[in-house]
Amino acid sequence: MKIWILNPPYFKHFSRPQRSPAVTKSGTVYYPIWLAGCTGVLEEAGHDVTLTDAPARGYDLEYILEMSKELAPSLIVVDTSTPSINNDLTVCKRIREKLPHAFIVLVGTHASALPHETLLQCDAVNAVARKEYELTIDELAKYLCKSSWPLENGYIKNSHIEPLSSIKGLSFCALPENSTLMEPAIAEKNDNDYSTKPVILHNPDRPFIEDLDTLPWVSKIYQKHLCMEDYFNPNTLFPMATIMTSRGCPFRCSFCVYPQTITGRRFRFRSVEDVVDEMEYIQKNIPKIKAIFFEDDTMSANRKRCIALSREIIKRGIKLPWTTNSRIDPDLETLKIMKKAGCRSLCVGFESGEQRILNGMHKGTRKEKMFRFMKDAKKAGILIHGCFMVGFPGEGRSDIKKTIELSMKLKPDTVQFYPVMVYPGTEAYSEYMGKGWITAEKYENWLTPEGLHNCVVRNEALSSQKLVDICNDARREFYLRPRYIAYKLFQIIRHPSEATRTLKAFRTFFRHLGIFPKLDILSRFK
Structure with missing residues (x-):
């Protein structure tokens, strides 16, 4: 057929x-x-x-x-x-x-x-x-x-x-x-x-796939059907390939769409051998690929398996650097062996600088552990992309100020600030819909006329437009600090391989947010 x-x-x-x-x-x-x-x-x-x-x-x-x-x-x-x-x-x-x-x-x-x-x-x-x-x-x-x-x-x-x-x-x-x-x-x-x-x-739901090793390697499909240079992630080297090592997520973040609509809450894993076999295939057969992105919801949550995977990568002599999504759970020992196995960066959802807000979104993390994690990641030599969101129920100006201050204190390599994004099928969507806080009249309103993210929620204290303004200014404040720019220039000099992804990301950043920013966002909250 x-x-x-x-x-x-x-x-x-x-x-x-x-x-x-x-x-x-x-x-x-x-x-x-x-x-x-x-x-x-x-x-x-x-x-x-x-x-x-x-x-x-x-x-x-x-x-x-x-x-x-x-x-x-x-x-x-x-x-x-x-x-x-x-x-x-x-x-x-x-x-x-x-x-x-x-x-x-x-x-x-x-x-x-x-x-x-x-x-x-x-x-x-x-x-x-x-x-x-x-x-x-x-x-x-x-x-x-x-x-x-x-x-x-x-x-x-x-x-x-x-x-x-x-x-x-x-x-x-x-x-x-x-x-x-x-x-x-x-x-x-x-x-x-x-x-x-x-x-x-x-019809009744289909049971989730238990033996993920029976599924074909997506890298072979990319190689056959797609132009792999079309795909870009600023958190990894270019060009890269994206694969998964697991499906499902046992954590209960109210806003996360894939565990609630596609993969479910229970962790299921590919075998370590199957994952590394695919990495080996990419290294040998797709030489233009410079890095791997593991698109698991949170690959590092299972410490024992994460260490076993890292050891197998080292044993096989795989030289492809890789990036994955992570919580703040990995300890220094785990981060060190991940680094030795080629982990160059992690995408981490810190989300908020206020513990009450973290609890409300069912994040299951403690603010104080964020600093321990960042300290250990820097010791291990792993770059961190920090994710922060605003606009949760009960979140006011003082809470958002704490989030912005937290991003500066944690000093991740890169950041993203977004109003909370809620989608049908998630607990967050049901909550915001029930409170009358979804401002979009139709689904295409989730985007701006240019196709960029649009804020479709408000909360008790802040309108949709105010949340957008705060996030835009927070990005400018973080990225255009003289100290941060100097850090990035030094990083490119020390590691020329970082130049392509950094310059590509900054070029897009300037196009959307402008070169002449309004700085000192924190003064807005005084």
Whole structure:
């Protein structure tokens, strides 16, 4: 079967796979890691698969429509995100006009969180594959291969409802003859006239994949289907490759979208050997790659496994430097062996300088441990990218002042300041929605007209615009300190390999925030 895996067009360099999808001020563009994994599973099953990342390549809608006619796929898998969902559905409608008999299925965070709403919104879409979707799409493809599946006004005919209802993790639209066909699934009905009105069926969830070693290596998929120079992360060397070593996150941060919509809360791991085998493959077969980004929710949380992975990297002689997401949990011993194994930097969510706010977001960290962690990271020689957010419930001006002061005292290598980003499917979204604090009228309001992050929340004390202004000024204050600029210049001199990623990030930073900043943000809080 011909299958098209599509990251649909939107803004150029719109980074749909990241936790807060947008065109970023740092120039970050994430690999479509989930789409790549699905592509690998389908190729191993013998299908003819094309993976297209339109935003990374800068392809517009007309280009994609021409591609759809040339490819003529029978199954199309389309990624989604909250800010882009209306655009994504429009893309599906336009593709449906070109390919009236193709089966179109949505995946990704937004469709997974709101499958019913999403399917009601667009009759060009046949189904949603919820949560971890590789095996759901694989099973769907197997069924479509052996069946004739004509559509009726965009909906699946009643004769196909019962077999499709056996595919776990699938939600789909259909025109059933009667209600008995809906018993294998949990049906939510739009109308009691089953014979003429569409019904949306939600099959039971698919269990999460336990043996992650059975999944194909995404690096091979990138190499075959993508231009790897299209992807950039300012926290790692360029060009880089992104892979995962685990799925799920046991921590309960209220705002984090992937554990709540895709991967779940329970840690599942690839074997150490499988991860290092893939690193070895990249080092030997993709020599242009200068670094690895481990896109786990928090790889370092399991100390024993983190040490075992580091030791295996050292044992194999892997020379690729790497970066990953981390909490403040690793101790000095762990950080030292990570550094020896090639860890050059960690992305760390410090979030707030006020313990009460940290507790409210269920972060599970203590402010005093942040300083111990930073001290140990500097001793180990690991760079830290610090993440800070503002706009939480109960957070006032004095709390935000503490957060900004904390960022200066911790002295990470780089930082990001954002208003809290809330997305459907998360506890934070439900909380803000319940309080009437979501200011966006439609999903595209999650972005500015240029595609940048937009603040869509307020709290008791601060408006959306005030939160944006504070974050912009905080970035300027942090990055344009003479001491910080001197530090960066010295870093480039000592480590020339840092020059590309640093200059690329600063060029984008200046373009979005301007060279002539308003400094002394802390005076605003006096």
